[in-house]
Amino acid sequence: MLKKINSMSTLKLIALLLLLFFFLFPIYWLVLTSLKLPPDVTSSPVVWFTKNLTLDNYKLLFGYTGNLWGAQEYVGRSFLTKITPYLVNSIFIGVFSSLIAMLLGSFLAFGVNQFNFGGSGLYKWLLSLRMLPPVVVAIPFFLMFRTLGMINNRWSLIIVYLLINVPFATLLLIGFIKDIPKEISEAALIDGCNNFGIFFKIISPLLRPAMVSIFIISFIMCWNELLIANALTASKAAQTFPIFTTNFMQVERGTAWGSAAAGGVIGLLPILLSTMYIQKYLVSGLTAGTIK
Secondary structure, eight states: OHHHHHHHHHHHHHHHHHHHHHHHHHHHHHHHHHHSOHHHHSOSSOOSSOSOOOSHHHHHHTTOOSOBTTTBOOGGGGGOOOSHHHHHHHHHHHHHHHHHHHHHHHHHHHHHHHHOTTHHHHHHHHHHHHTOOHHHHHHHHHHHHHHTTOTTOHHHHHHHHHHHHHHHHHHHHHHHHHTSOHHHHHHHHHTTOOHHHIIIIIIHHHHHHHHHHHHHHHHHHHHHOOHHHHHHOOSTTTOOHHHHHHHSSEETTEEOHHHHHHHHHHHHHHHHHHHHHHGGGOOSOTTTTOOO
């Protein structure tokens, strides 16, 4: 029996290692490709490991004008645009859209729980917005913003992303607020606190972990979104990072795989850092010990 248990544990460990390799190998290969010299990227046989690492692929993305890969000049740099404006646009749009969605979602969720605002119809409407494919609204929003003269404007993307993020924030926060004991609000009312005071002094501190999580998840959605951003923007004045990754790789000699991989690593970093940061906020028992 003991041998059988040990064999099962070994099989589970092997399966776990294979699964881990399956998910982590693409990330390893992306990072390695971004650090390789051009001959190693397309060499045959494949270079699985190399000591000849370089940061020149990253320098290209940020407009480096000196020699690359030793003394070799890279004429293809004229075909590559700087990554900086696209990163700034993505950060600006993601932060503002996520922040506004978090605030509006918390207000709306509090109204639904405290005053039954909108009833079951509002809840169903919010749920239907979450199921709405982005491709459905891309063309109508394009026509509307073109009429308003807001094409290639960062605020037009912020408005559209609110349509996606506000229902998500509201639906999630409704569940969190329902878990807060009503005795807390009732005690505050007895002490003379109005509804604004209850929300800002009582509910908001208890919702802080959930609101931080919603902000980061909404930011990740904005960071990754491509379809709507591609429909509503036309230049680097408003285009976001995902659009940059679709058009910066082609040079006169083919595809700049090293720089493409470097761009992928840069785009991956905010998601990895956000996921690591959000873990400490995803805890249960937010109101444990509140009532004595």
